[in-house]
Amino acid sequence: MKTDAFALRHLGPRESDLQHMFQTIGVKDMDQLLYETFPDGIRLKNDLQLDPALTEYEYLTHIQQLGAQNKVFKSYIGLGYHPAIVPPVIQRNIFENPGWYTAYTPYQAEIAQGRLEALLNYQTTVIELTGMEIANASLLDESTAAAEAMALLFDVRTRDQKKNNANKFFVSEEILPQTLSVLETRSTPIGIELVVGNHETFDFSEDFFGAILQYPGKHGQVYDYAGFIHTAKSKEIKVAVAADILSLVKLTAPGELGADVVVGTTQRFGIPMGFGGPHAAFFATKEEYKRSMPGRIIGVSQDVNGNRALRMALQTREQHIKREKATSNICTAQVLLAVMAGMYAVYHGPKGLQYIADKVHASAVTTANALAKLGINQINTAFFDTITVKADAAKVKAVAENNEVNFYYSDNDTISISFNETTSLNDINQIVAIFAEVLGKETVTVTTLDTAIHIQEKLVRTSTFLQHDVFNSHHSETALMRYIKKLERKDLALNHSMISLGSCTMKLNAAAEMLPLSMANWNSIHPFAPVNQTTGYLTMLKKLEEQLNVVTGFAGTSLQPNSGAQGEYAGLMAIRAYHISRGEGHRNVCLIPSSAHGTNPASAAMAGMDIIVTKTTPEGNIDVEDLRAKAIQHKDNLSCLMVTYPSTHGVYESSIIEITKLIHENGGQVYMDGANMNAQVGLTNPATIGADVCHLNLHKTFAIPHGGGGPGVGPICVAPHLVPFLPTNPVIATGGDQAISAISAAPYGSALVCLISYGYITMLGAEGLKQATQFAILNANYMKARLEQHYPILYTGECGRAAHEMIVDCRSFKQNGIEVTDIAKRLMDYGFHAPTVSFPVAGTLMIEPTESENLGELDRFCDAMISIRKEIENATADDTNNVLKNAPHTLAMLTADRWDFPYSREKAAYPLEYIAENKFWPSVRRVDDAYGDRNLVCSCAPIEAYMEH
Structure with a gap:
């Protein structure tokens, strides 16, 4: 027995168990079982061409060496991502604890009360800081949350007779660049026209249904949006605000300014940057919009004895029930990260958060004042954490990077510096010294933080927040450790017993796969750091893409989608772009079997497709004749078929190649839902069965843990003709030469947890x-x-x-x-x-x-x-x-x-x-x-x- 072989540890049955299992099934060996299970025509003839498997020890040595190629500079880039301190008590007891990261989505509330309470804390934090009435239990990232806000406002506009046909959405030019790109992606297929401009000179015409503002703006300027929102309301235009969660400790809550929706990311609340994710986005709105709200809401109820009990509320809102009528396909949230962010608020409480926000603001003010003494002009008239200065960007960049410091350079003479909770006096003095060196001047030394406030008086927050006992009781490590343990004991996770969920694949999340997530040279990298500082990451991600190409038989992979449902959407958008490139943009009919996952029709609706449902046979298979009839009927407009393989009913349909050939003959593409990919790997693949694109649930087949409902990663793998259309990012270019705009905020989505899948494949190898x-x-x-x-x-x-x-x-x-x-x-x-x-x-x-x-x-x-x-x-x-x-x-x-x-x-x-x-x-x-x-x-x-x- 090779005791250092990872497969020995990952696979459950022992060699001595196999004969008993075969005998119980009624086969003589594995070959007979596979022969009786698997259609012969789709079996791979050769083994996967992957590197030899590494042992756990070899892999951990390899990943440490690879991580050493990343350069962890001091990051002041901002743009929605900031260095954050993960309290060790949260890192050890939640982030690194299988009792939290191996739990399933809390559909069975009676054995998920701990996680539900942690999420209720998160929702409370969001509601009170944003000043809104209701919040969900997290979304995927800030940019996709902003797109969900746009979709919600588009959906509810029909309640206003004057806005029934309005299709314009105003986007402030202060919006984060990655958010604008995602808004562009999501708006076009559903008929929304984006208008980007200056909110101060915006002309409120009747054909606008909504608007989105950034608070503070992308370069740090704090605007008073009260007048804009008031005027918009008078014109019956609803307003979303993308807000920095930490700034809301000091700034007037958007809800108090009249916002209809508030979105953002909670990454600053104790979540590592991780080269872009995973991070829990927040989404808060008015109670009147609760049935149009995307994602999951945790609600307070009672059990049969009348005792307080928590559960997921209003589940009829969910996309898998709405199907083609859905306005969102949100499936995976970012529960583990939301739990951590909520616990960060519990640990620090209102006074602790106030201290952190004050220190961040004081760091920005102090640096601005010191730079002014050098003659460096700071152009933001009001700011929270980000100052913008005028200087020679090329010279500053050279000196800064020589000192292992990253700023954001928006043009040749404009530099933004975003401060964070890790910023110290030494850091401030280093920043000032960099500019002094550029100017050839003696530096200015700072010894204390300036406590002056550079925020408009009427925007300084006066309302209280987080007054509930839970946020004022657990501020010592002992107290928080025991509170976390109390909640953990209420949850049944994979560390207690098997979770045998069909279609959800709750497999082992091996410790060796998880360990690198806590390493600073992996989790402390900004997603927009210069590429010459991210060699380790880019090497790992490129290798993972190659591994997934081999597994699927395809030619290209995008790791950007950070959930399976987002992967569905990304795949459909690549198909859409392919048809448009061939002058066949009219192809918009999507065939979906009635047995499909609910996210399939929801994703197709979001991609602007007309959905035609095909029948299944009494045996649960696709009705090939009905599919044939509908493919021929719609051949002039056929875009694609969405098919799950093996089927959602747990069967390898022998007609799959006939099905994919039928779609191609009628001008369509085949999208394969990768939910059941763990029943294909090494035996067949999507390319072999005739698909053109598939998404892969890395949080299923490739061992990323569910975390109670997220993190998830849903990359798409595509055939050669679709490679040019893989998605890009506006800050760090990715994707093909005819790339669609961004699917997610970060260039590589939730890059940190891709380490898990990379480890899983690297340690298992082909065999x-x-x-x-x-x-x-x-x-x-x-x-x-x-x-x-x-x-x-x-x-x-x-x-x-x-x-x-x-x-x-x-x-x-x-x-x-x-x-x-x-x-x-x-x-x-x-x-x-x-x-x-x-x-x-x-x-x-x-x-x-x-x-x-x-x-x-x-x-x-x-x-x-x-x-x-x-x-x-x-x-x-x-x-x-x-x-x-x-x-x-x-x-x-x-x-x-x-x-x-x-x-x-x-x-x-x-x-x-x-x-x-x-x-x-x-x-x-x-x-x-x-x-x-x-x-x-x-x-x-x-x-x-x-x-x-």
Whole structure:
């Protein structure tokens, strides 16, 4: 046994387990299983051409050497990214803690109360600093949040009869350059005309529905937008404000100025720059827009006993339900980063945040005053953290970089300097000395910070914020450590037991993959740092792109999309650009099977496409004849087909090559949704099945952890003819020679977590990657063989095999009065998170074990499901007081003096012997979703203030 082989540690089943598993399935070996599972015509004939696998030790040595090629300069570039101090107590107990980073999206609220509380803290922070009424639990980055604000205002304009046909959106020229690029990308397909200009001279005409302002402006100037917003309101034009979260500690909240939407990033709240991400964007608005608001909202509700309980509110807003009627395709948020940012606010509290903001402002003021003594003119009349000076940019850049310092050079004689919480007196003196050297003058030495305020008096914040106890109770490390642990104990994550979510792929996130994220030479790089300072990053990212090209069989990759849904959108926009380049811009029909992920039609709608839904057969496969008819019917305007492979039903459809050929024959392109790519790697690939573009969920197939709902990364890989259209960035050029404008804010999206996927592929190598796919198929079919004796399995392949996941049909249990939700809640008592509930078929569970789970864990889960099946048999339709209907059972129930249930406490809490060794207790009973939606509370205000009257 090669104990230093990473595959040995990543893959769950042991060599000694395989014969038992094969025997249970009814095959003699892996070859027979694959033969009976996998269509022969799409199998790869050769192994993936990848470098030999590295051991964990070799990889960590390699990544340290590669990281040493990055130059970590002092960064004063700004533009939405700033050095931030990650409090060590948060870094160790959240960022580096699998109890937080391996949790799933909190759809099962009873076992996610800790994460939900952390997100409620985050929402409260955003609501109170922005002065708005409601906030979501994070978006992907500031620029895409701004695009979501534009889309929301475009959506709600129809409520105003005068604005029904208005299609112009004003963008202040003070907007961040990357945000303007994303707005350009998102506006064109849906018919919005951007008008970029000076907000002070803007002509408010009737064909504008909205506007967006930057607060402070991109070069640091603080404008008083109250007059602009007032005039806009009088013309029934709604206004979004992109705001710096730390500045709002000192500046009047945008909500107090009359803003309709406020967006930005919380990166400054203790999140490393990481060459662009991941960072949690914030989105806050008025309560009247709550049903048009993108993303997830955490709300306060109650459980069946009336106790306070949290859950995701208003889920009917979500894109997977709205489908082609969606105005957003937001799926992955940035939950782990939002949790960290919220905890940063908890740790520092209002006084701590005030101290940090005061120090940042004082650093800017002090430096401006010192530079003035050298004769350097500062041109911002009011500023928070960024000063802009006039000097010879080329000379300053040469001296600054020689001193390992980066400023932002907007033109030949304009330099912006953005200060941050890490800035010290020594740093200020270094900055002043750089300019003195350029001028050939004696430097000015600073010994104390100037406390003068360079903000208009009427814009200095007077309103209080973060007065709730949670922000005023945990300011010592001991207190915060215990608070974090208290919340962690309420969450079931992958470090406790298997999370067998179909279509979500909760696989091992190996420690060796995660360690580099804490290394300063990886996490402290600004995304717009000069390229000669980022050699390590660019080498790693280029290598990862090459690895993904090999895996997919494609020719080019863009790592920019920072979620799977964004990858869908990016792929469709590349197809759109390709058609336009050929003079076929009229091709806008997108065919989507009815079984597709909800993000597929939502992404197509955002890309301006007409969506035609095609049928599926009773066996769950694409109805090829219906597809053929619709492809021929729309051949003159056919843009693409969106297809998931293996199918959303967990089956390798043997007709896939016929399907892709049919689309090409009728002038269309094939977009492959990469949600199930972990059932392809090393055995087949998108190019082989005939696709033209696919996105890859790096947070699924390639081991980036879910983090409770994000970070996610959704790069697109494309065939040669689509390479020219890969997206660019306005500050650091990326993409092809006919690149579409930006999809995300940063050039390489959430670059920091790409290290995880790079490590995963580099340590597994070609053979390990193929084994991972084989073992995913093996584990799924082993569980199917055990469970199909007790539960109907809804869809299988032609030989009766599943792919990497299966659908368990629970609909017949309604005759016993049992719903699929009851099974999901009862699994919590057995120590498991439920599989995917009612997707893609209502009343079912979709189970995906992944290759990382060992035989013992597979058996424990199967034993739990079989035990529950026996409990279902004992239930009757008129009995609502049984062990399933009352699940989950909390410790409070079990230790109460009274026990008013017709079964024992032991049956409730310890139905199988293994549970006693490692019992997980749900912290609340079943949550009342309807109550929470009737009484929407999404901040830390006491629920009594919102009770029904």
